[in-house]
Amino acid sequence: EEAENAQIVLNQEYPELLHILTHQPSTTLKELCALPLTSNAGVVICPTSSPAAMAKDVLDYYRSAESSMCRDFLQRICMLCENIPMWLESRLMSVSGSPTSKYLDVECGFSEARVTLDTFLQGSTGKVTILYGKPGSGKTIHMSHLGELWACDLGHIPSSHLFILLEFRHLNLLSQTLSFYDLLFQYYPSPQGGEDEKIAIVDYLLSNPEQSCWILDGYDEFQFNLYKRDYNNAQLDPRSPRPVAELIAALLHRHILPGCTVVFTCRVRDVTDLERKAEKVGELLPWNHHKIKEYVHKYFQHKGNLAAGKHATKLLFSNKRLVAMSSIPALCNISCIYLKKHNKEMQSILQMPSTLTGVYLTSIGTFLSHLNQEKSAEVSELFELAWNGLETGKIVFLEEEIPHRILHFSIVAGFISENGILVNVYCFAHLTVQEFLSALKIMTSVDDKELKNRLKTRWPSKSDQKTVFTNSLHRFLSGLASPHCSALLALLTKEDHSFVHKRQETVKKWLQQMCHTHMTGPKVLELCHCVQESQDKQLSKQLMSVKPKLELHNITLSPNDLDALAFVVNSSEERNIALDFRACSIELDGLELLSQCDTITNLSFHSRKYEDSFAEKLSTILPKLSSLKKLSAIGAAHLASALVECRCITEINFSGNNLRDDGTKHITDILPKLPQLSFVNLGQNNSSLQAAVYLTKEIASMNVQRIYIECVFCFLITKIMLICLQFFSSSLKW
Secondary structure: OOOOOHHHHHHHOHHHHHHHHHOOOHHHHHHHHOOOOOOOOOOOOOOOOOHHHHHHHHHHHHHOOOHHHHHHHHHHHHHHOOOOOHHHHHHHHHHOOOOOOOOEEEOOOOOOOOEOHHHHHHOOOOOEEEEEEOOOOOHHHHHHHHHHHHHOOOOOOOOOOEEEEEEHHHHOOOOOOEOHHHHHHHOOOOOOOOHHHHHHHHHHHHHOHHHEEEEEEOHHHOOOOOOOOOOOOOOOOOOOOEOHHHHHHHHHOOOOOOOOEEEEEEOHHHHHHHHHHOOEEEEEOOOOHHHHHHHHHHHHHHOOOHHHHHHHHHHHHOOHHHHHHOOOHHHHHHHHHHHHHHOOOOOOHHHOOOOHHHHHHHHHHHHHHOOOHHHHHHHHHHHHHHHHHHHHOOOOEEHHHOOHHHHHHHHHHOOEEEOOOOOOEEEEOOHHHHHHHHHHHHHHOOOHHHHHHHHHHOOOOOOOOOOOOOOHHHHHHHHHOOHHHHHHHHHHHOOOHHHHHHHHHHHHHHHHHHHOOOOOHHHHHHHHHHHHHHOOHHHHHHHHHHOOEEEOOOOEEOHHHHHHHHHHHOOOOOOOEEEEOOOOEEOHHHHHHHHHOOOEEEEEEOOOOOOHHHHHHHHHHHHHOOOOOEEEEOOHHHHHHHHHHOOOOOEEEOOOOOOOHHHHHHHHHHHHHOOOOOEEEEOOOOOOHHHHHHHHHHHOOOOOOEEEEOOOOOHHHHHHHHHHHHHHOOOOEO
């Protein structure tokens, strides 16, 4: 169900939308004004009207249209239009049922250009900036590194006299009210001059807010929502005690230290809480192959073993799934730890695990196998600690909350690390480590009924409360349902294999039920990850038989995501799979994973964010898709030549490519080389009547049944064009 009604949003934002549409390119406005076939035949939006009149007519039309049509219209505005304020785009995408992702990508992505993090932060002085990314994308590491650079007067970070790094996971520990003075010195040593010097420092900052830079890391880990906390325009009294959430909200809303530099980090789902007040928004995208190789090299170089690093890199890149997983920096680190421990044992790809569960299980299994019987109780308590934290949303533990008998061996084994500044607090090495240990706890101790309940209640839904954890718990439970995990589970439970088999079957039955559940694109993608972790081909076939068309719109797809898609798609026995990647952000290295999918018959990439480099890469992949019949994409000039090798292609949709006559003629010359072609759509381009006539002449002798093309002329000339085209080929359908 939608959080807001589409018509209500359209009415409330009508003046802003009218202004935005009026200033769009004419081709974009015409595309938005193209009414759906189901629209009222008496409604006509004249393309020769002024931009303001056209914008008003189309907005007025959708004000009274069906709710589903209005949602689709708002989504098209987000995909096609430029210069939409971030807060407005977020609201439109939210009500249309799609997440936002049209922001400037940091280090690698789309929009105007790819930029490094340093370059992105150069213009953030005095602004509120949001940097978001997937769990494990390196947000916390980058923010800590910024502090090191600031201390050394290096890097393109905002210059200031004071650099304050606060982690939301630590702010959760502040249950009492405190003043702004108290917050500033909560995690930093007090000055030697005592209270008077503290007051002098804060007074200086209040008078010179531009001299402070606040890094607020991990908003996704905060227990409170900032968007619900707003005030009037009155400035906040820095001496007045308040809940910590109100102090942070005051920084966001500029009710204290207006003009200071503020940088928030969070996950994509939390951007909507912050972006209305943000002036810059950037995304940390997954690593490409070059970054992965660079990291593996530096990891082993730091360990003093370059030879092992070369062997580890070779092993890693011999396994496409491990490479895809390593596109997430945190998982790349875990892959390196795994390769370091098992480098000498593995001489080939066949010995390497191919799932995240497999990597964790192998590493933990090796550790557990060396423990004596006396330590089994401590292991159980470690699992219990991880699970209790998961249940209560706790990721930071005070020293007194961890039994001493498990703290030492957990630190030595690398499960837990110290994470405090002025107080002794600890956390698991990564959120996924805590989730994996929790999954082991669930699979080995709770009863079958409780396992079913956990599977149901822990699956993410649109109405879920904010949670600090990732979706990895379900992936790990799915992975532990694989027969490869039976031996270790039996060791941990001290039960026979029938007990373990029953638990694994419970998880598989739940996955089967989820295959038949209606869900959005992101949820289907999450289910693909779960099925991939299970390595169950029958589950993959079932999922593809129920959902042969997968629509993923306006989300960032990492190589890890595409690898999960490739796994389930390749399991289909029917060559009838359709993938629609409208306006998704995809790394070029990740596209190569689609070449494995020889069951794809319908492929769609439509968005202006797909530039020439994207089309060039895609053109190398299309010939490998032996079953491809229908293609809809931007980048026609590059893709057309590759289609010669796609002998099964029957439908081509190159609408909205901004093709001029030379581009249209280039495509026309290639079409006769496609013997199965029956439909061509070249609408919403910039072709002339001459190019349209040339197209019709060339394909007159082919088996093309339908063609659609538009010309940049007035209505009368377009009418003449249609008569000419029908004269040349009476068999064509329009």
